[in-house]
Amino acid sequence: MGSILIHAAEQGFAYGIAALGVFITFRILRFPDLTVDGSFVTGAAIASSLLTSMGVDPFLTLAAAFGAGCIAGMVTGFLHTRLGITDLLAGVLSMIMLYSINLRIMGKPSISLLRVATLSDVVERALSPLGAVAILAVLAGMTLLIKFVLDAFFRTEFGLALRATGDNEAMIVAQGVNTKSMKVFGLALSNGLVALSGALVAQYSGFADVGMGVGTIVTGLAAVIVGGSLIRSRRIGWMTASVLVGSLVYRVAVMFALRYGYLIGFQASDLKLVTSLIVIVALVIPTVRERLMRKVGSC
Amino acid sequence: MLDVLGVEKRFRSGADEVLALSGIDLHLDRGDFLTVIGSNGAGKSTLLHVICGVLLPTTGRVRLGGIDVTCTPAYRRARRISRIVQDPMKGTAPSMTVAENLALASKRRGRTLRRAISRRRRAAFVERLSDLGVDLTARLDDPVSTLSGGERQALAVSMATLSRPDLLLLDEHTAALDPKNAERIVELTRAFVEEEALTTIMVTHNMDQAIELGNRLLMMHKGQIVHEVRDEVKRQTRVCDLVDLFSRRHVVDDELLLDPT
Amino acid sequence: MKRGIAGVLVGLLIAAVAVAGLGAPIRIGICKIVEHPALDANERGIIDALTAAGYIEGKDVEYILASAQGDPNNAIPIAQDFQAKGVTLVVAISTPMALAAAEVFEGTGVPVVFSAVTDPVAAGLVLDDDDPSQNGNVTGVSDLIDVAGDLALLKELSSSIRRIGIVYNPGEANSARLTAIAEAAAPGLGLSIVKAIADTSANVPAAAQSLVGRVDAFYVTTDNTVVSAIDAVIAAAEEGNVPFLMADPTSLRFGPVLATGFDYYKQGLLAGDIVLQILTGKKPNQIPVVYQTGAEIHLNLDAAAHIGLEFPASLIDRATGIFFGGASWLRSGD
Numbered sequence: 007m008g009s010i011l012i013h014a015a016e017q018g019f020a021y022g023i024a025a026l027g028v029f030i031t032f033r034i035l036r037f038p039d040l041t042v043d044g045s046f047v048t049g050a051a052i053a054s055s056l057l058t059s060m061g062v063d064p065f066l067t068l069a070a071a072f073g074a075g076c077i078a079g080m081v082t083g084f085l086h087t088r089l090g091i092t093d094l095l096a097g098v099l100s101m102i103m104l105y106s107i108n109l110r111i112m113g114k115p116s117i118s119l120l121r122v123a124t125l126s127d128v129v130e131r132a133l134s135p136l137g138a139v140a141i142l143a144v145l146a147g148m149t150l151l152i153k154f155v156l157d158a159f160f161r162t163e164f165g166l167a168l169r170a171t172g173d174n175e176a177m178i179v180a181q182g183v184n185t186k187s188m189k190v191f192g193l194a195l196s197n198g199l200v201a202l203s204g205a206l207v208a209q210y211s212g213f214a215d216v217g218m219g220v221g222t223i224v225t226g227l228a229a230v231i232v233g234g235s236l237i238r239s240r241r242i243g244w245m246t247a248s249v250l251v252g253s254l255v256y257r258v259a260v261m262f263a264l265r266y267g268y269l270i271g272f273q274a275s276d277l278k279l280v281t282s283l284i285v286i287v288a289l290v291i292p293t294v295r296e297r298l299m300r301k302v303g304s305c
Numbered sequence: 306m307l308d309v310l311g312v313e314k315r316f317r318s319g320a321d322e323v324l325a326l327s328g329i330d331l332h333l334d335r336g337d338f339l340t341v342i343g344s345n346g347a348g349k350s351t352l353l354h355v356i357c358g359v360l361l362p363t364t365g366r367v368r369l370g371g372i373d374v375t376c377t378p379a380y381r382r383a384r385r386i387s388r389i390v391q392d393p394m395k396g397t398a399p400s401m402t403v404a405e406n407l408a409l410a411s412k413r414r415g416r417t418l419r420r421a422i423s424r425r426r427r428a429a430f431v432e433r434l435s436d437l438g439v440d441l442t443a444r445l446d447d448p449v450s451t452l453s454g455g456e457r458q459a460l461a462v463s464m465a466t467l468s469r470p471d472l473l474l475l476d477e478h479t480a481a482l483d484p485k486n487a488e489r490i491v492e493l494t495r496a497f498v499e500e501e502a503l504t505t506i507m508v509t510h511n512m513d514q515a516i517e518l519g520n521r522l523l524m525m526h527k528g529q530i531v532h533e534v535r536d537e538v539k540r541q542t543r544v545c546d547l548v549d550l551f552s553r554r555h556v557v558d559d560e561l562l563l564d565p566t
Numbered sequence: 567m568k569r570g571i572a573g574v575l576v577g578l579l580i581a582a583v584a585v586a587g588l589g590a591p592i593r594i595g596i597c598k599i600v601e602h603p604a605l606d607a608n609e610r611g612i613i614d615a616l617t618a619a620g621y622i623e624g625k626d627v628e629y630i631l632a633s634a635q636g637d638p639n640n641a642i643p644i645a646q647d648f649q650a651k652g653v654t655l656v657v658a659i660s661t662p663m664a665l666a667a668a669e670v671f672e673g674t675g676v677p678v679v680f681s682a683v684t685d686p687v688a689a690g691l692v693l694d695d696d697d698p699s700q701n702g703n704v705t706g707v708s709d710l711i712d713v714a715g716d717l718a719l720l721k722e723l724s725s726s727i728r729r730i731g732i733v734y735n736p737g738e739a740n741s742a743r744l745t746a747i748a749e750a751a752a753p754g755l756g757l758s759i760v761k762a763i764a765d766t767s768a769n770v771p772a773a774a775q776s777l778v779g780r781v782d783a784f785y786v787t788t789d790n791t792v793v794s795a796i797d798a799v800i801a802a803a804e805e806g807n808v809p810f811l812m813a814d815p816t817s818l819r820f821g822p823v824l825a826t827g828f829d830y831y832k833q834g835l836l837a838g839d840i841v842l843q844i845l846t847g848k849k850p851n852q853i854p855v856v857y858q859t860g861a862e863i864h865l866n867l868d869a870a871a872h873i874g875l876e877f878p879a880s881l882i883d884r885a886t887g888i889f890f891g892g893a894s895w896l897r898s899g900d
Contacts, residue, residue, distance in 0.1 A: 013646045114739055118665050118690035120672075163408070163416040166401070170409055173398040180357070180396075182383040182413035207639070212669030215638035215662045225639075240400055240448050264632075264647045277640055 012142050014261040018254030019145040020210055021225060023152055024203035025233075025253045026246060027075075028226030030196040033234075033245070034160075035172040037086075039193060040097035040223055042200045044104025045078040047219035049201025050208035051111040057122045057209075064125040068205050075201025076194040078104060083190030108216055117214045124209035145206070152199070153246045160242045168192055169242075200226075221281075228281055229253035232288040252288075259284050306504045307333040307356065307472055312365030314351055314528075325351045327528045329365070333472075338498060338505045338519035342512060342547065347525040349508040353474050356506070358382040370471055384413045387470035389494075391477040393457035396464075399450040403441050403460060404430060406449055410464035437493055439463050455486030462493045473498065475507040479514070487511075491518070512544045524550060591628040592621070592845065595648035597667065598659035600636040604830040608659050608681050611834015612841065619842050634663060641666035649674070655844060657681065657837060658706075661689050668704050677850045680706030681837035682830065684788075686855050688739060695855035705850040707837045709828050711787055711813045712859045713744055714751040716826055719863065720783045720811055721755055722881060723824075727809075731781030733762045733773045733799055734789050741789035748785070770795035774802035784810040786822075796820065807873045813861075818889050823869045826861040829886075833858050862886040 024046060031039035049071035056062040056070060078100060085096035109115070126141055133140035159165045170178040171188040179185055200222065208214040233252025237244055263280045309331040316323040326348045333339060341349050354360040356367055358379035366375045374382050390396050397406050407430045408421040431442050439459045441452075449457060458478065465473065475494065479487035495518060498505050509515050515522055522539050524532035524547070532550055534542055596612060598605045613629065621627040630651060634640035645666045648656055656671060656678045658664040664680035668691055671678050686692045686708050692701040695708070720727055732748060734741045749759045760781050762773035770792055777784065784803045786792050792799065793814070800821035803810035812822035836856055843853055864887040865877055882888075888895045 010646065010650045013643070017643070113737075116661050116665070116689070120665065120668055120690040121693075122690075159418070161421055162418045163412060163421045164418055166405055166409055166421045167416050169401060169405075170398045173400050174395070176359075177396055177398055178409065179380045180383050180388050181409055182380055183416070184378075184380045211638075211642045211666060213638075213662060213665035217636065217662075218638040221637060221639070260643060261647070264643060265650060277635060277637075 009138065010261050010265060011258065012138060014257040015254060016142050016145050016210065017207075018257040019142070019149040019250070020206045021203060021257065022149050022229065022250045022253035023206065024200045024222055025226045025229035025249050026152065026156065027196040027199035027203065028223060029230050029246070029249045030156075030192055030199070032227065033172075033230060034169055035189060035192045035196075037093050037172070037189065037193070038097065039079075039082060039196065040094065041078055041082045041100040041104070041193070041197055042097075042222045042226060043219045044101035044108065045075045045197040045201045045219070046204040046207075046222040047108045047214070047216060048074050048078055048104055048111070049204030050214040050218060051108045051117075051204075051216075052201070053205035054117040054119055054208050054214035055111055055113070057119060057124065058117060061122075064123065064128055064209060067209075068125075068202055071205035072198040072202045075204075076198040078201065079193035079195070079197030080190055082197070083193040086193075087186040087189055105216070108219075112214065112216060115216045119209060119212050119214070124212070125206065126210055126212075141210070145210075148206075149250065153250060156246055157243045221278075224281060224285075225256065228256050228285045228288075231285055232256055235288045235291045238292070256281075256284060306335045306337070306370055307331070307506075308366075308368040309352075309356065310366045310368070312352075312355055312362045312367065314348075314355060314360065315363045325528050326355065326362070329528075329530060331523075331530070333504055333506070333521075335504055336502050337521055338503075339507070339521040339523060340515040340519045341506060341508045341523045341525060342510070342515045343525035344551070346527070348528040349525055350476055351528075352525070353388075353476050353506065353508060356472075357386050357388055357474055385471040386474060387465045387468065387472070388474045388476065389458075389461050389465055389478040391480050393454040393461065393481060396461035397449045397457050400448055402446050402448055403452070404445040406460060407433075407464055407467065410467045413468050433466065434463060437463055437466065437496075439493070455482050455489070458482060458486070458490055459493065462490060462497065466497050469501055469503075471504065473503045473505040475505065475509075477508050477510060480510055512547050516542055516544060516547070591624065591626055592655070593628050593630065593651065593653045594655045594657065594841070595630045595632065595651070595653040596657040596659070597632040597634070597641075597644050597648070597663050599634045599638070599641065599663045600660070601633050605659050605682060607829075607831040608834040608837070611831040611836075612657055612681065612838040613834075615835045615838020616841060619838075621845075638662045638666075642670065645670035649676075655679065655841060657841060661691075664691055664704075664706070665689065671703060673702075675703060677844050678704045678706075679837055679840050679844070679850070680704065681833060682707075682709050684708060684710055685740060685743065688743070692855055695857075698851050698854045701851050703850045705840060705853045705855060707833055707840065707856045707858060709830075709833060710857055711744055712826075712857070712861050713747045713787070714755070715859055715861055716785065716811055716813060717748060717751055717755050717757055719824070719826065719881075720785065720809070721757060722878065723783070723809055723875070727782040728756070729758050729760050729781045729783075731760045731762065731777035731784050733764055733770060733777070733784070733786060733792050735765055735791035736763060737765055738789055738791060741787060741791075744787040744789075764791060764795075767791055767795040771798035771801075774799045775805075778802050778806040781806070781808065783808050785812075786810070787813045793817075804873065809870070809873065809875055818864045818866050818887070819894065821866070821869055823866050823873070823875065825864045825866070827864070828858055829862055832860070865889070868892065 028042060031037045052071045052074045053067035056067045082096050082100040085091045085099060086093055129140055129144045136143055160169060167178060167183045168188050171185045175185050229252035230249055232255055233248035236251055237248035260280060309329050312326055312329040314326040316325055329352060343349050355362050358377060366373060369385060404422050404427060408426065434442050441456060441460060479490050482490060491514060507518060520539065521535040523530055596609055598609060616627060623629060630648060630653060632644045634644060641663050649670055656667045656676060658667040658678060659681045661683045664683050667678045680691060683689060683691065683706060687695055691704050694700060698705055717730065720730060732745055734745045736742045752759045760777060762776050764770040764773040784799055786799055800810060809823040812825045814825060814827060818825045836858060840853055844850060863885045865885045867888060867890040870877060886897050
């Protein structure tokens with residue numbers, strides 16, 4: 007049992023970084039960005055190519071992945087702000103373009119990192135006294151660091167303006183903010199994080215696969231929504247925390263479904279159904295809470 | 306300070322075409338306080354939108370402080386123009402706190418990675434709010450969505466006072482408030498404008514306000530400026546005079562077309 | 567007397583332990599990347615192989631089946647779940663699933679048997695496909711195209727076939743490897759390979775054209791670049807009046823004279839056989855990777871008639887499918 011929880015937590019943090027990226031576009035900018043299904047793989051592709059072909063240091067591959075994700079986000083931003091393409095469509099177009107680009111970067115549909123020194127290997131060696139929690143500790147540390155940096159950023163003048171862009175664009179334009187640039191920046195930052203997450207997940211899993219990005223927006227949203235209904239605060243520090251909590255809860259739920267689901271006839275092929283059910287439950291919790299409280303009244 | 310030259314604004318084209326503004330020529334000196342009245346659809350708000358850049362004119366030019374800003378994007382003009390709009394919901398960021406909104410209005414350009422609400426700034430906000438007599442000092446960390454309409458508008462005015470704009474545009478900013486709050490906001494506005502000697506344009510439906518405030522008055526109808534008074538003449542103008550002008554407008558339209566004076 | 571009783575008691579004890587040991591079913595986790603007829607057939611073959619060898623489901627062996635439903639992100643959690651459930655052996659069908667299993671079970675001693683993996687060495691699953699001693703706990707079956715078999719097939723078509731033309735993209739790792747294998751195998755069959763390079767789909771027609779008149783047959787493997795411009799190769803083959811073999815039976819109707827492919831159920835049986843070897847004591851690093859041979863043969867009689875070619879009876883007898891009169895016909899009973 008302990009090892010499953012450790013594994014679920016590891017994935018909760020690694021994928022949690024992508025969830026933070028989805029949070030930035032979806033919640034803060036109010037921009038439904040589908041680029042992430044592509045940029046997640048871009049990060050994995052860049053990292054694994056660099057690792058296998060040039061033996062680049064695993065940490066540097068993370069930086070490279072982040073940069074590539076930023077560029078992907080900027081393309082979506084350009085399509086939307088300069089060419090006037092609607093948000094959803096701009097994201098979809100980028101995602102489709104990225105599919106071809108990712109294949110080019112990887113050279114083949116799947117790259118194995120089994121025989122290459124990935125972050126996991128480096129960490130296991132360097133932190134061997136920590137044993138089974140070594141990787142968890144590093145992933146948690148990285149993710150929390152990113153979270154706190156984001157929190158601090160969203161409290162700066164620039165960060166505040168970014169938040170206002172999503173909250174009330176007309177108002178912040180009237181305060182002198184170039185909201186087009188803001189959106190491009192937000193998309194860049196978001197996809198940079200998603201790509202970083204992809205690079206981490208590839209190194210954690212031991213392989214990169216061109217199809218590993220499909221559903222990133224869904225699992226990201228699941229984390230944001232589940233977390234949001236568990237922690238209902240509007241303060242930025244709590245909001246980012248809720249995203250990570252949501253990601254962890256989601257991964258634990260999936261692990262439990264896999265492990266004990268067979269007791270209720272659940273099969274591994276029902277995983278996608280479980281995702282939707284978790285999100286539905288999360289969406290319904292606030293409504294149920296409200297109804298229960300209203301029971302005191304007349305309805 | 307402000308020049309509006311031959312501005313025309315058309316919406317849609319062909320059979321559906323609407324001529325929202327036509328032949329607008331306006332000149333404001335620094336320190337002028339202009340009130341604008343007119344019936345619905347007269348083009349008052351459209352005029353403000355063209356001046357601040359939310360809309361681009363079909364023809365004509367807009368100059369601010371001598372610089373042609375006709376095609377400058379709205380966000381850039383906003384560095385020199387402050388605007389308070391009618392809907393209190395639209396002038397503030399609802400999910401952000403009072404303090405954060407004030408911080409957003411503190412700077413009009415060059416936003417950095419510095420902490421937006423430092424201890425010093427927060428104290429400055431408290432001071433500014435109490436100076437203005439706006440009772441929000443205890444609610445600095447409350448999300449703006451929890452404020453009433455009057456409180457939000459008071460906040461919007463406070464935000465506008467944090468920088469000294471070249472031009473202040475007020476678009477019926479008390480129309481959505483109850484009389485008591487409207488009164489308070491008008492006072493706040495007047496104090497602010499006087500203190501900083503701001504060049505101001507105030508669009509209003511309230512004829513008392515239009516007469517009482519400012520040194521110039523404009524009456525618009527169907528996209529055109531139909532009457533203008535200033536200084537001494539404006540001081541002598543009474544509400545009944547304006548009402549008279551209005552009814553004459555509505556009944557004898559054709560006459561005015563033939564005799565544009 | 568005491569010795570006798572002691573002996574019987576010891577004997578009973580041993581028997582009891584043996585029975586108890588036999589009593590606990592072996593847990594085998596079988597996972598695949600997606601539900602798909604080929605992979606499902608693979609899975610069935612594995613289970614059938616074990617059942618045929620006397621491992622009854624529920625009694626001797628317990629299967630935990632899993633599918634990643636096309637999402638590679640599910641591969642690791644599935645493998646981790648297998649580990650938590652204490653499987654004694656893992657069968658991973660398809661490359662991404664095999665990679666995940668190899669990663670999770672690395673160094674644990676639990677054998678990982680892969681199936682439907684095209685190039686296990688390039689995938690990093692094994693170090694060497696001939697000498698398994700360094701391969702750790704991983705071994706399995708590969709569906710890498712039986713190039714030698716295909717070449718032999720071409721030879722069987724007609725004794726006049728000597729020079730085989732291959733259009734390929736050296737930028738595709740798989741394709742480059744298969745072409746190299748062809749070049750190595752050809753001399754042994756009395757054949758020679760003539761290559762034409764097309765690094766993009768746009769260059770395929772020119773490359774194919776360059777072979778017209780210089781080869782007695784065309785051969786195309788699973789090269790994405792060439793397959794996407796396959797019409798150009800078909801046209802070139804027709805122009806040269808020579809047969810064209812394609813290593814993909816589903817494209818038979820579009821023009822190749824013959825096509826080959828693998829029966830995935832049989833591949834499953836091969837994988838099951840490896841599992842049996844491990845269950846009876848062999849270690850994965852004692853079992854070299856098995857490359858499936860005996861590909862299915864599909865013949866396009868219409869295309870053959872077009873170039874005036876008649877298939878030898880021996881070939882028709884072994885064919886699994888025939889394209890004739892504009893329709894596909896499959897041999898029944900498979």
